[in-house]
Amino acid sequence: MPQAWSKKRERQYEHIKESAEDRGASERRAKEIASRTVNKNRAQSGESKTASRSSVKDKSPQQRGGQRSGKNGPKGPTRDQLYNEARQRGIKGRSKMTKKQLERALGR
Structure with missing residues (x-):
C-alpha cells in the first residue's frame, strides 16, 4: 500500500x-x-x-457493481477508456470514432 x-x-x-x-x-x-x-x-x-477524466466522471466501482462484466448487455471498457488507449497508441482520427470503431482500431 x-x-x-x-x-x-x-x-x-x-x-x-x-x-x-x-x-x-x-x-x-x-x-x-x-x-x-x-x-x-x-x-x-x-x-x-x-x-484521468474517465476516473472522475465514471461511476464508482461500488456503484457499478460488476455492471461491465457478465453476459448480458454492453461489455468491456467504455468509449472514453478506449479513446484514451487509442490516444496513447497514436491512432489517427480517434476523436470521430464510435466505440465499435475504436475497438476495431485497437484490435479488439
Missing part, C-alpha cells in the same frame, strides 16, 4: 483484497483489484494529485 493513503483507504484496501481472495482471485489479482478500486475512489473524492 502506498504511503499516500489514509488509514481509511488502507482499511478499504484490505477489505477489498480479502473479499476478492474469498471469491477465488489469486493474491496478485486481489491486490490489483483492491488498489485500482481505492485509487479510483481517491481520484473521485479529490484525494489524488492527478486523475
Whole structure:
C-alpha cells in the first residue's frame, strides 16, 4: 500500500483484497483489484494529485457493481477508456470514432 493513503483507504484496501481472495482471485489479482478500486475512489473524492477524466466522471466501482462484466448487455471498457488507449497508441482520427470503431482500431 502506498504511503499516500489514509488509514481509511488502507482499511478499504484490505477489505477489498480479502473479499476478492474469498471469491477465488489469486493474491496478485486481489491486490490489483483492491488498489485500482481505492485509487479510483481517491481520484473521485479529490484525494489524488492527478486523475484521468474517465476516473472522475465514471461511476464508482461500488456503484457499478460488476455492471461491465457478465453476459448480458454492453461489455468491456467504455468509449472514453478506449479513446484514451487509442490516444496513447497514436491512432489517427480517434476523436470521430464510435466505440465499435475504436475497438476495431485497437484490435479488439
